Amino acid sequence: MKPGIPKGTRDFSAMEIAQRNYIFETIKSTFEKFGFQPIETPSFEKSATLMGKYGEEGDRLIFKILNSGDYLAKIDPQLLAEKNSKKLTPKISEKALRYDLTVPFARYVVQHLNDLVLPFKRYQIQPVWRADRPQKGRYREFYQCDADVVGSTSLWQEIEFIQLYDAVFNSLGLQHVTIKINNRKILAGIAEVIGEQDKLIDFTIALDKLDKIGKEGVVQELKNKGINEESIHKLNPLFSFEGSNNERIKHLEKLLENSEIGSKGVSELRFINEHIDAIGLETALLEPDVTLARGLNYYTGTILEVVANDVKIGSIGGGGRYDDLTGIFGLKNMSGMGISFGLDRIYYVLEELDLFNNIKQPKPDILFINFGNTEALYATKTIKKLRKYGIIAELYPDASKMKKQMGYANKRQISYVVLAGSSEIEQQQFTLKNMETGEQTVVNYDVLLKTVIK
Amino acid sequence: MKPGIPKGTRDFSAMEIAQRNYIFETIKSTFEKFGFQPIETPSFEKSATLMGKYGEEGDRLIFKILNSGDYLAKIDPQLLAEKNSKKLTPKISEKALRYDLTVPFARYVVQHLNDLVLPFKRYQIQPVWRADRPQKGRYREFYQCDADVVGSTSLWQEIEFIQLYDAVFNSLGLQHVTIKINNRKILAGIAEVIGEQDKLIDFTIALDKLDKIGKEGVVQELKNKGINEESIHKLNPLFSFEGSNNERIKHLEKLLENSEIGSKGVSELRFINEHIDAIGLETALLEPDVTLARGLNYYTGTILEVVANDVKIGSIGGGGRYDDLTGIFGLKNMSGMGISFGLDRIYYVLEELDLFNNIKQPKPDILFINFGNTEALYATKTIKKLRKYGIIAELYPDASKMKKQMGYANKRQISYVVLAGSSEIEQQQFTLKNMETGEQTVVNYDVLLKTVIK
Numbered sequence: 001m002k003p004g005i006p007k008g009t010r011d012f013s014a015m016e017i018a019q020r021n022y023i024f025e026t027i028k029s030t031f032e033k034f035g036f037q038p039i040e041t042p043s044f045e046k047s048a049t050l051m052g053k054y055g056e057e058g059d060r061l062i063f064k065i066l067n068s069g070d071y072l073a074k075i076d077p078q079l080l081a082e083k084n085s086k087k088l089t090p091k092i093s094e095k096a097l098r099y100d101l102t103v104p105f106a107r108y109v110v111q112h113l114n115d116l117v118l119p120f121k122r123y124q125i126q127p128v129w130r131a132d133r134p135q136k137g138r139y140r141e142f143y144q145c146d147a148d149v150v151g152s153t154s155l156w157q158e159i160e161f162i163q164l165y166d167a168v169f170n171s172l173g174l175q176h177v178t179i180k181i182n183n184r185k186i187l188a189g190i191a192e193v194i195g196e197q198d199k200l201i202d203f204t205i206a207l208d209k210l211d212k213i214g215k216e217g218v219v220q221e222l223k224n225k226g227i228n229e230e231s232i233h234k235l236n237p238l239f240s241f242e243g244s245n246n247e248r249i250k251h252l253e254k255l256l257e258n259s260e261i262g263s264k265g266v267s268e269l270r271f272i273n274e275h276i277d278a279i280g281l282e283t284a285l286l287e288p289d290v291t292l293a294r295g296l297n298y299y300t301g302t303i304l305e306v307v308a309n310d311v312k313i314g315s316i317g318g319g320g321r322y323d324d325l326t327g328i329f330g331l332k333n334m335s336g337m338g339i340s341f342g343l344d345r346i347y348y349v350l351e352e353l354d355l356f357n358n359i360k361q362p363k364p365d366i367l368f369i370n371f372g373n374t375e376a377l378y379a380t381k382t383i384k385k386l387r388k389y390g391i392i393a394e395l396y397p398d399a400s401k402m403k404k405q406m407g408y409a410n411k412r413q414i415s416y417v418v419l420a421g422s423s424e425i426e427q428q429q430f431t432l433k434n435m436e437t438g439e440q441t442v443v444n445y446d447v448l449l450k451t452v453i454k
Numbered sequence: 455m456k457p458g459i460p461k462g463t464r465d466f467s468a469m470e471i472a473q474r475n476y477i478f479e480t481i482k483s484t485f486e487k488f489g490f491q492p493i494e495t496p497s498f499e500k501s502a503t504l505m506g507k508y509g510e511e512g513d514r515l516i517f518k519i520l521n522s523g524d525y526l527a528k529i530d531p532q533l534l535a536e537k538n539s540k541k542l543t544p545k546i547s548e549k550a551l552r553y554d555l556t557v558p559f560a561r562y563v564v565q566h567l568n569d570l571v572l573p574f575k576r577y578q579i580q581p582v583w584r585a586d587r588p589q590k591g592r593y594r595e596f597y598q599c600d601a602d603v604v605g606s607t608s609l610w611q612e613i614e615f616i617q618l619y620d621a622v623f624n625s626l627g628l629q630h631v632t633i634k635i636n637n638r639k640i641l642a643g644i645a646e647v648i649g650e651q652d653k654l655i656d657f658t659i660a661l662d663k664l665d666k667i668g669k670e671g672v673v674q675e676l677k678n679k680g681i682n683e684e685s686i687h688k689l690n691p692l693f694s695f696e697g698s699n700n701e702r703i704k705h706l707e708k709l710l711e712n713s714e715i716g717s718k719g720v721s722e723l724r725f726i727n728e729h730i731d732a733i734g735l736e737t738a739l740l741e742p743d744v745t746l747a748r749g750l751n752y753y754t755g756t757i758l759e760v761v762a763n764d765v766k767i768g769s770i771g772g773g774g775r776y777d778d779l780t781g782i783f784g785l786k787n788m789s790g791m792g793i794s795f796g797l798d799r800i801y802y803v804l805e806e807l808d809l810f811n812n813i814k815q816p817k818p819d820i821l822f823i824n825f826g827n828t829e830a831l832y833a834t835k836t837i838k839k840l841r842k843y844g845i846i847a848e849l850y851p852d853a854s855k856m857k858k859q860m861g862y863a864n865k866r867q868i869s870y871v872v873l874a875g876s877s878e879i880e881q882q883q884f885t886l887k888n889m890e891t892g893e894q895t896v897v898n899y900d901v902l903l904k905t906v907i908k
Contacts, residue, residue, distance in 0.1 A: 009496030035848035042463035066518040068585040131522040154851035394489035397608035
């Protein structure tokens with residue numbers, strides 16, 4: 001049997017872990033600097049918690065866990081004879097792997113409401129699983145890094161999250177990111193103004209593709225969806241949505257002046273834009289984009305999406321405001337807002353831009369060559385002392401040939417090697433070899449410590 | 455629908471996460487200090503990788519993942535009609551959640567052998583899942599923290615791992631731990647000497663219960679297993695296994711002098727004990743225990759188990775030497791040794807002994823009261839500056855009543871609150887309230903920063 005792992009999953013080496021942890025730690029410490037506190041939820045939830053929350057496509061992509069024991073015992077033979085997988089699944093599977101962090105968060109809020117201080121600011125960095133077709137950059141197991149606030153409708157949350165994106169990407173050295181901003185109310189307003197309220201979803205799905213298929217493509221798709229020429233004509237200003245943020249917002253204001261919901265959306269966008277202007281961002285750019293429509297069914301106000309301008313990979317983060325996330329679990333009127341960071345894409349971008357160059361995997365600072373048990377004991381006593389100073393030190397376990405032991409030191413890129421035989425032991429000294437320069441010196445313990453300590 | 459989580463799983467709050475991370479970080483940094491490097495493997499493996507590796511009981515406790523899509527489509531209707539869960543499972547499930555970290559590690563070594571430097575020292579801290587009956591301290595999702603070396607038969611590895619246990623528990627402030635040590639060869643030797651080689655497993659299972667059922671109980675169980683009176687009589691010295699480590703080892707040596715394998719085991723034990731004596735442990739105690747038998751089928755040499763003397767909870771760590779771990783994946787002669795830390799039990803012990811008292815969850819250092827948009831903007835600009843110094847600062851998002859905002863500050867145990875209205879803004883100052891003393895002072899930005907910075 002040739003060993004392998006399931007498609008869409010990955011093993012991670014020490015170097016990859018060091019690089020990934022660097023991203024995790026940057027996000028985590030920024031979340032905390034903004035007052036968020038961590039929670040963790042189980043890898044699997046009751047199926048009833050997850051199913052039906054992500055649409056039909058989502059339900060299909062959720063990994064279901066087979067019940068333990070004799071799961072067929074109580075199944076009606078007739079049901080089995082039907083061979084209907086969809087009907088059988090809920091009878092033989094009661095648990096499923098987390099599909100995202102948002103639904104488990106909503107479940108958490110409702111379940112623990114009595115213990116929470118509102119507004120509740122939580123972050124969560126955990127893996128999720130999706131039975132998606134694996135492709136470049138898309139995995140079946142991947143991490144999400146989410147921050148959400150529930151219990152406040154204040155637009156100052158939007159302002160906080162935009163600053164948070166800016167702070168994280170700036171800390172990662174990723175200076176050319178654009179934070180695109182839209183508002184679900186603006187999308188609803190546009191649909192209203194062109195007289196196609198009932199086609200809001202079709203309309204936004206088409207608009208969302210502007211980047212990929214251009215104006216002509218969008219117009220064609222709108223026609224296919226049964227949106228008439230006159231309506232499409234009214235959309236024209238959106239395609240030439242240019243100028244400064246203020247100019248864009250003014251255009252929108254004019255376009256939506258007869259839509260109450262649309263005007264509300266523009267006024268929210270204006271508030272956020274003006275205040276971000278006043279506060280200033282480190283390096284990110286905030287940019288209104290009326291074609292931005294991600295997660296439409298879910299978001300009720302602001303919609304955000306982040307792209308790295310220097311690397312073509314799609315969004316590296318996204319989020320928005322939702323008015324009724326916990327409603328699915330019976331808790332109404334809990335407005336919130338959240339954003340997410342896409343670890344794998346951020347990793348890809350940092351790698352492409354060579355921004356990992358300072359990240360090092362843990363490796364020994366010093367290796368003691370093993371000449372036999374007497375020498376190994378002398379080495380081990382010294383190693384014990386060095387470790388107290390945080391020095392990563394080890395003894396080569398076997399009294400192998402010199403060449404083999406030195407080869408190990410080279411392959412692990414160890415900076416210092418100690419050779420201590422009977423004469424060194426007698427004089428309580430150490431022959432210390434600097435592996436970079438090849439220089440070899442005989443030193444006592446104090447000099448050894450001083451040389452190796454960081 | 456009342457929200458809840460599957461039995462045997464847990465949500466973790468910020469405080470619990472801080473406490474758990476303290477344990478993880480202590481273990482992780484000690485692993486690294488000893489030269490181990492991290493790897494991570496996927497949460498689920500191919501079923502073929504896991505099944506059959508943990509015995510029949512293990513196979514039963516592995517969580518299986520249902521195939522995606524129409525998994526029944528190609529199933530023979532006759533097989534379905536049989537209603538045999540065990541036979542159907544491999545047809546409808548090809549993946550399973552990790553049951554431990556050891557088998558995935560063995561798979562990793564064989565799969566990535568060409569990229570590894572031998573001896574390969576890896577650590578791995580990840581959750582595992584078992585469909586065990588949940589009970590106090592036993593969960594269906596829990597973390598394991600493992601360190602293993604493969605590619606060396608040197609007993610210096612044993613000495614390293616004993617020092618590693620000592621270093622971790624000492625760092626955690628857990629000073630009364632006993633590291634019990636035995637050797638599978640000693641157990642084999644005893645079985646040989648009493649003439650019951652073929653009953654080695656029965657014999658060690660009985661012996662392993664000495665703690666719980668006493669000598670009488672063990673003798674009874676041995677009788678039940680068909681071990682004769684004469685053999686049992688020969689075991690007598692084991693029950694009065696007392697004295698210093700050296701004395702115990704001498705007794706064993708005598709007892710096993712006619713068994714080649716037994717004598718080998720005693721000599722290994724003696725080597726380890728003598729060298730640990732010479733090196734010295736920080737606070738842990740090393741203690742030979744011939745009744746220790748954990749994971750017998752798996753270990754081939756040294757067996758270790760750690761108990762906290764002050765808290766009755768069973769072992770908080772264990773491990774041992776194995777000669778053929780990777781053999782199951784076709785790679786022979788790869789001797790290794792590994793140990794594991796039981797996070798949940800260590801957590802329980804630290805909690806019982808009140809050793810978490812310095813652990814704090816992340817919370818804001820300072821909260822700015824929200825008096826309206828003008829004040830919020832003034833606050834946000836200041837917060838932005840404070841965060842650059844690593845200060846956790848936030849604005850209350852809504853211009854709610856003072857009582858509500860102060861209530862939030864109290865519940866989150868925030869140390870400082872800033873009240874800045876129009877007069878403070880005019881003078882570019884801040885009214886700073888120390889929430890512990892109740893003292894309120896008007897300060898400029900520099901004093902504000904100096905007061906709050908850690």
